[in-house]
Amino acid sequence: MIEFRHVHKHFGELQVLDDISLRIAAGEVVVVCGPSGSGKSTLLRCINRLEQIDSGEIIVDGISVAGARDIARLRAEIGMVFQRFNLYPHLSVLDNLTLAPTKVRGLPKAKAVATAVELLARVGIPEKAAAWPAQLSGGQQQRVAIARALAMQPKIMLFDEPTSALDPEMIQEVLEVMMMLAKEGMTMVVVTHEMGFARRVADRVIFMDAGRIVEQGPPESFFTQAQDPRTQAFLSKILSHV
Amino acid sequence: MTDTRIQAALWWGGVALVALFAGERVLHLEWAAVAPSWLFLLTGLGRSWLLAVIAIGVGICAAFPLALLRVYGPTGLRHAAVGVIEAVRATPELMIVFWVYFTWPYLVGNQVTAWNAALGSLSVIAAAYLAEVIRAGLYSISVGQIEAAQSSGLSPYQTFRYIVLPQAMRNMLPALIAQLVALFKTTSLVYAIGVMDFFRAVNVTKNAVFAPYALYLVLGAGYFFSCFAITRLVRWFDPQYQLLE
Amino acid sequence: MALDWSILWQFRQALWSGLLTTLWISAVGIIGSTLLGVTIGCLSSLPSLLLRRLTGSYVELLRNLPMIVKLFFLYFVVGLPAIPAALLALSLHQSAYIADVTKAGIRSIARGQIDAALSLGHRWPQVFRYILLPQVARVVMPPMTTQYVSVVKNSAVVALIAVQDLTFETQQINVETFRGFEAATAATVLYILVALTVIGAMSWLQPRVVVRR
Numbered sequence: 001m002i003e004f005r006h007v008h009k010h011f012g013e014l015q016v017l018d019d020i021s022l023r024i025a026a027g028e029v030v031v032v033c034g035p036s037g038s039g040k041s042t043l044l045r046c047i048n049r050l051e052q053i054d055s056g057e058i059i060v061d062g063i064s065v066a067g068a069r070d071i072a073r074l075r076a077e078i079g080m081v082f083q084r085f086n087l088y089p090h091l092s093v094l095d096n097l098t099l100a101p102t103k104v105r106g107l108p109k110a111k112a113v114a115t116a117v118e119l120l121a122r123v124g125i126p127e128k129a130a131a132w133p134a135q136l137s138g139g140q141q142q143r144v145a146i147a148r149a150l151a152m153q154p155k156i157m158l159f160d161e162p163t164s165a166l167d168p169e170m171i172q173e174v175l176e177v178m179m180m181l182a183k184e185g186m187t188m189v190v191v192t193h194e195m196g197f198a199r200r201v202a203d204r205v206i207f208m209d210a211g212r213i214v215e216q217g218p219p220e221s222f223f224t225q226a227q228d229p230r231t232q233a234f235l236s237k238i239l240s241h242v
Numbered sequence: 243m244t245d246t247r248i249q250a251a252l253w254w255g256g257v258a259l260v261a262l263f264a265g266e267r268v269l270h271l272e273w274a275a276v277a278p279s280w281l282f283l284l285t286g287l288g289r290s291w292l293l294a295v296i297a298i299g300v301g302i303c304a305a306f307p308l309a310l311l312r313v314y315g316p317t318g319l320r321h322a323a324v325g326v327i328e329a330v331r332a333t334p335e336l337m338i339v340f341w342v343y344f345t346w347p348y349l350v351g352n353q354v355t356a357w358n359a360a361l362g363s364l365s366v367i368a369a370a371y372l373a374e375v376i377r378a379g380l381y382s383i384s385v386g387q388i389e390a391a392q393s394s395g396l397s398p399y400q401t402f403r404y405i406v407l408p409q410a411m412r413n414m415l416p417a418l419i420a421q422l423v424a425l426f427k428t429t430s431l432v433y434a435i436g437v438m439d440f441f442r443a444v445n446v447t448k449n450a451v452f453a454p455y456a457l458y459l460v461l462g463a464g465y466f467f468s469c470f471a472i473t474r475l476v477r478w479f480d481p482q483y484q485l486l487e
Numbered sequence: 488m489a490l491d492w493s494i495l496w497q498f499r500q501a502l503w504s505g506l507l508t509t510l511w512i513s514a515v516g517i518i519g520s521t522l523l524g525v526t527i528g529c530l531s532s533l534p535s536l537l538l539r540r541l542t543g544s545y546v547e548l549l550r551n552l553p554m555i556v557k558l559f560f561l562y563f564v565v566g567l568p569a570i571p572a573a574l575l576a577l578s579l580h581q582s583a584y585i586a587d588v589t590k591a592g593i594r595s596i597a598r599g600q601i602d603a604a605l606s607l608g609h610r611w612p613q614v615f616r617y618i619l620l621p622q623v624a625r626v627v628m629p630p631m632t633t634q635y636v637s638v639v640k641n642s643a644v645v646a647l648i649a650v651q652d653l654t655f656e657t658q659q660i661n662v663e664t665f666r667g668f669e670a671a672t673a674a675t676v677l678y679i680l681v682a683l684t685v686i687g688a689m690s691w692l693q694p695r696v697v698v699r700r
Contacts, residue, residue, distance in 0.1 A: 050606065086600055103609065344667030427552070
């Protein structure tokens with residue numbers, strides 16, 4: 001579904017992606033972790049070309065991302081959820097969910113609204129359709145953001161630290177929605193430090209440092225038998241206070 | 243990244259092409275006809291600069307009392323200051339030039355020369371706009387600064403003189419210079435009352451010799467590079483400054 | 488010399504038609520400079536070096552030339568008729584400032600809004616139309632008001648190419664009657680009233696474009 005072939009990217013002198021090669025199968029749930037500045041967010045943002053790569057190739061669903069003539073059409077197939085929610089503050093929750101389906105896909109308004117209402121029920125906040133983003137808690141905003149991405153019926157979902165900006169008591173409600181998605185067979189790439197989520201849901205965990213994939217594997221072995229000292233150091237830091 | 247490099251190449255290629263093409267055209271303009279007037283034109287440009295610089299000087303002197311009245315003045319005077327400043331700022335600059343030129347005789351009783359009317363009107367315009375710049379500068383000082391000064395025993399006058407004013411001056415400097423750009427462009431309006439500024443000098447020459455393109459190129463370049471130079475001066479003082487005129 | 492305000496009543500027709508000309512020329516100038524300026528401002532916000540350079544040159548060139556230079560160039564050198572030259576000069580002149588206002592407004596909106604819109608498959612025109620401009624509208628109302636008052640004020644310059652606006656009629660009264668003081672006073676009051684109308688209209692509009700946060 002997603003394939004990286006020797007991808008390089010740098011910001012000025014800084015090498016943020018250093019020869020990344022990676023294959024993610026359809027239906028796979030991949031968790032990416034690593035210290036800040038390790039390139040994990042950039043990796044995610046390259047998949048839908050919010051960042052350009054310098055060399056190498058990324059292929060999504062059989063299409064080369066860098067060479068894609070119509071990047072908007074490709075992006076429509078890839079949902080993305082951000083750390084800071086990024087809901088449109090000038091639109092109601094319902095309008096946040098129906099804007100892209102009507103304007104990008106050309107869906108009739110009534111159909112888009114029906115889908116939106118259904119999605120809001122699935123993420124557990126059916127009563128908030130008429131609310132404004134500013135009236136919602138962080139957890140609710142993030143669930144709306146997930147619903148907004150799902151409204152485009154994407155084949156892939158990208159999560160960029162979806163719980164990092166949330167108060168602790170709201171993290172669980174967002175993770176539950178993500179688990180539900182994973183169970184339904186969605187292809188997901190999740191940048192997160194929620195190792196509990198990784199352990200329970202991920203098919204594979206990837207550890208990145210300094211722009212490279214240091215180590216990867218299924219969660220059982222990743223958490224117990226990490227080989228690289230950098231992975232061990234990172235895990236000991238992050239797991240000690242869980 | 244590569245995309246940026248291609249665009250940079252495109253840009254510079256375009257610039258080179260335009261320079262080549264336009265440069266060739268420019269060389270073949272009616273320069274022989276214009277050449278004898280160079281001193282006349284340069285004097286005009288000098289006169290425009292002189293107008294702008296004197297008016298800014300007079301303007302600052304008038305703007306300080308206006309701004310202080312607007313910020314610290316007793317109610318009646320404060321309203322008067324607001325009225326004067328806002329009325330001038332809402333009136334077309336050209337109207338103000340006419341105003342001073344045509345109404346001076348009524349108020350004073352004798353005629354006014356066009357040059358003095360030009361200086362007077364530009365100074366009035368400068369004073370009103372600069373008063374707002376100064377007011378913004380005074381307001382840019384936080385209440386905390388004033389409280390700190392007064393709690394250390396400084397009198398209100400000392401607070402103003404040693405704490406507020408020096409900081410405000412520093413904050414308003416770029417905006418003061420920016421007003422010079424605006425005023426320099428405004429000097430072109432005194433053409434209307436017959437002052438031989440740069441704009442009139444070019445147009446007078448244009449009526450004498452047939453060289454419209456060459457002369458308007460000189461005209462544009464004169465204003466562009468004058469304003470550009472002042473703008474660079476602002477950037478030199480404050481690289482982040484957003485020019486607002 | 489005693490003042491004679493009756494002169495204004497005598498020339499009420501001229502003043503009225505001058506005012507109407509000023510009003511419609513300003514209105515067209517406001518619409519034209521907004522369309523041009525907002526477009527240039529949007530283009531300058533796209534992630535393209537070429538567009539940034541091009542729009543930057545446009546703004547720099549137009550900002551550093553006085554309005555009257557543009558007006559005379561279009562009228563005397565290019566040879567446009569007076570009214571089109573006036574409208575074009577007004578629109579071009581203010582569009583440079585409005586482009587800068589728009590650009591600053593767009594920059595004030597969180598980058599994440601653009602990321603979110605792009606990731607959902609919106610193309611740039613839609614990103615501006617549905618996501619950025621509605622949010623920008625709220626922040627740029629006050630600076631736009633200043634720009635629109637400037638258009639009204641700059642419109643006075645068109646009198647110099649004999650467009651019969653308020654300033655032109657004032658000059659006519661002065662020429663015919665030497666009552667420059669009364670005429671200038673009347674015109675100034677009218678200009679201030681127009682400026683106040685613009686300010687009033689914009690503050691009426693402000694809460695209607697307000698964005699919830």
